Amino acid sequence: xxxxxxxxxxxxxxxxxxxxxxxGGTVVDAAIAAQAVTYVTEPGIxxxxxGAFVNVWPAxxxxxxxxxxxxxxxxxxxxxxxxxxxxxxxLEYGGGITIxxxxxxxxxPGSFAAxxxxxxxxxxxxxxxxLGPAISVAREGFVLGQAAGHYLQLTGRLLWSFDEQTKAQHxxxxxxxxxxxxxxxxxxxxxxxxxxxxxxxxxYTGSLGHSVADHVTSxxxxxxxxxxxxxxxxxxxxxxxxxxxxxxxxNPPPSIxxxxxxxxxxxxxxxxxxxxxxxxxxxxxxxxxxxHLDRASDLREAGAELLLALETTGLESLPTxxxxxxxxxxxxxxxxxxxxxxxxxxxxxxxxxxxxxxxNCLGEPELNRLGLHALPPGTxxxxxxxPTTARSAAEGVTLAVGTPGADRITTALxxxxxxxxxxxxxxxxxxxxxxxxVELAPDGVRLHHEPDEAATAAALAAGVTxxxxxxxxxxxxxxxxxxxxxxxxxxxxxxxxxxxATAVS
Numbered sequence: 001x002x003x004x005x006x007x008x009x010x011x012x013x014x015x016x017x018x019x020x021x022x023x024g025g026t027v028v029d030a031a032i033a034a035q036a037v038t039y040v041t042e043p044g045i046x047x048x049x050x051g052a053f054v055n056v057w058p059a060x061x062x063x064x065x066x067x068x069x070x071x072x073x074x075x076x077x078x079x080x081x082x083x084x085x086x087x088x089x090x091l092e093y094g095g096g097i098t099i100x101x102x103x104x105x106x107x108x109p110g111s112f113a114a115x116x117x118x119x120x121x122x123x124x125x126x127x128x129x130x131l132g133p134a135i136s137v138a139r140e141g142f143v144l145g146q147a148a149g150h151y152l153q154l155t156g157r158l159l160w161s162f163d164e165q166t167k168a169q170h171x172x173x174x175x176x177x178x179x180x181x182x183x184x185x186x187x188x189x190x191x192x193x194x195x196x197x198x199x200x201x202x203x204y205t206g207s208l209g210h211s212v213a214d215h216v217t218s219x220x221x222x223x224x225x226x227x228x229x230x231x232x233x234x235x236x237x238x239x240x241x242x243x244x245x246x247x248x249x250x251n252p253p254p255s256i257x258x259x260x261x262x263x264x265x266x267x268x269x270x271x272x273x274x275x276x277x278x279x280x281x282x283x284x285x286x287x288x289x290x291x292h293l294d295r296a297s298d299l300r301e302a303g304a305e306l307l308l309a310l311e312t313t314g315l316e317s318l319p320t321x322x323x324x325x326x327x328x329x330x331x332x333x334x335x336x337x338x339x340x341x342x343x344x345x346x347x348x349x350x351x352x353x354x355x356x357x358x359x360n361c362l363g364e365p366e367l368n369r370l371g372l373h374a375l376p377p378g379t380x381x382x383x384x385x386x387p388t389t390a391r392s393a394a395e396g397v398t399l400a401v402g403t404p405g406a407d408r409i410t411t412a413l414x415x416x417x418x419x420x421x422x423x424x425x426x427x428x429x430x431x432x433x434x435x436x437x438v439e440l441a442p443d444g445v446r447l448h449h450e451p452d453e454a455a456t457a458a459a460l461a462a463g464v465t466x467x468x469x470x471x472x473x474x475x476x477x478x479x480x481x482x483x484x485x486x487x488x489x490x491x492x493x494x495x496x497x498x499x500x501a502t503a504v505s
Contacts, residue, residue: 050343068114085220100363188355
């Protein structure tokens with residue numbers, strides 16, 4: 001019997017993956033099942049109507065990444081709707097950020113389209129088995145965890161209260177639900193049942209999709225039926241990076257996260273990962289991102305240019321959201337799947353009668369540098385997501401790894417992957433180790449870091465602002481990883497910075 005290891009945002013999600021494996025499912029089936037449960041049990045953190053990337057490395061085949069990221073909608077919207085349907089909301093989250101919520105912040109969702117393609121190519125279990133755990137949890141209820149409860153309480157007064165449906169689902173009496181609150185979501189259970197019986201197309205061209213589009217349109221947004229009907233996931237060969245004996249498969253362009261992580265890993269392989277080296281590497285790569293990627297009109301071309309610069313002109317040619325969830329699954333046959341999904345900070349809008357909370361991916365300032373509603377309809381949005389798989393022929397190991405964390409996704413993964421694959425640290429130790437993140441703020445460079453005297457010294461020596469954090473601060477992401485060896489050993493590791501869970505069969 002195939003055995004597996006999984007790292008997921010919570011125990012219910014991890015168990016869902018294990019249940020699907022026990023029923024004969026693949027690593028892809030298990031990862032989708034875990035993410036579906038996460039959509040139920042991590043309200044606020046993530047929701048089903050967002051985007052996702054699915055990185056799959058099958059045993060004996062090349063790695064592929066399925067792009068289900070959100071798109072710019074508006075195919076059938078009149079020009080005078082641009083800039084409408086929005087609510088500017090300041091959140092005291094991550095140091096404070098102003099986002100746009102409301103129907104006008106909703107992008108065309110792609111996560112379930114990506115899952116449909118991944119299942120068609122690499123899955124085996126019926127959708128009733130894959131979505132069954134999520135349906136049960138939504139209908140029977142669950143206890144709200146620490147991360148989701150904290151986020152709802154931190155943002156709920158402004159983001160979760162203006163929409164009647166959203167408030168009813170996410171408040172306990174007069175207050176936003178907090179950790180330990182028991183919640184049910186019957187409407188979402190019914191929606192997932194419809195998808196399980198009718199197929200993924202139900203979200204895009206069926207009754208659910210029509211309800212979503214019609215509600216967004218009627219409340220001032222751009223997303224219409226034509227946008228959902230036209231959405232297509234895209235499967236691409238993974239980008240590859242060599243790290244010693246490791247072959248690392250990453251999210252290719254037009255993702256921002258994959259090329260940025262690739263650049264960081266290649267620089268770390270050359271320069272090491274002392275605090276001084278990490279500060280310089282992060283500042284170099286993130287500086288390139290700010291000047292070349294964030295404002296590019298063609299993200300695929302811009303990301304490819306970054307990878308080409310690394311290959312042809314040398315590394316020296318480079319100029320100097322909480323609201324994601326990740327699942328990693330590997331099995332004893334050497335198959336790996338890593339899925340990262342995001343719905344932004346949430347639009348605060350729920351489609352009546354469905355339990356489906358809409359994303360605010362058009363309202364995330366860090367992913368819309370060209371301006372609000374500035375892209376042509378059908379354009380894939382920018383993304384930090386970087387689900388990763390890797391193999392070491394010398395070690396006989398298959399790895400799946402990823403993290404939530406907005407612009408800290410790439411810096412967190414670069415440090416963990418380098419510690420484990422280059423430094424040889426045990427996977428859990430690599431995840432637990434203190435992290436640092438360079439922020440290119442308007443007033444200058446800031447070095448955020450967990451307690452580390454060497455990091456403080458590096459900041460002072462470089463003349464950048466030192467920003468110390470507490471140990472194991474959730475600001476630095478929540479890495480989840482799993483690996484399998486040819487000898488049959490299975491290991492999963494979760495990040496103590498966020499509520500998370502692992503399971504090994």
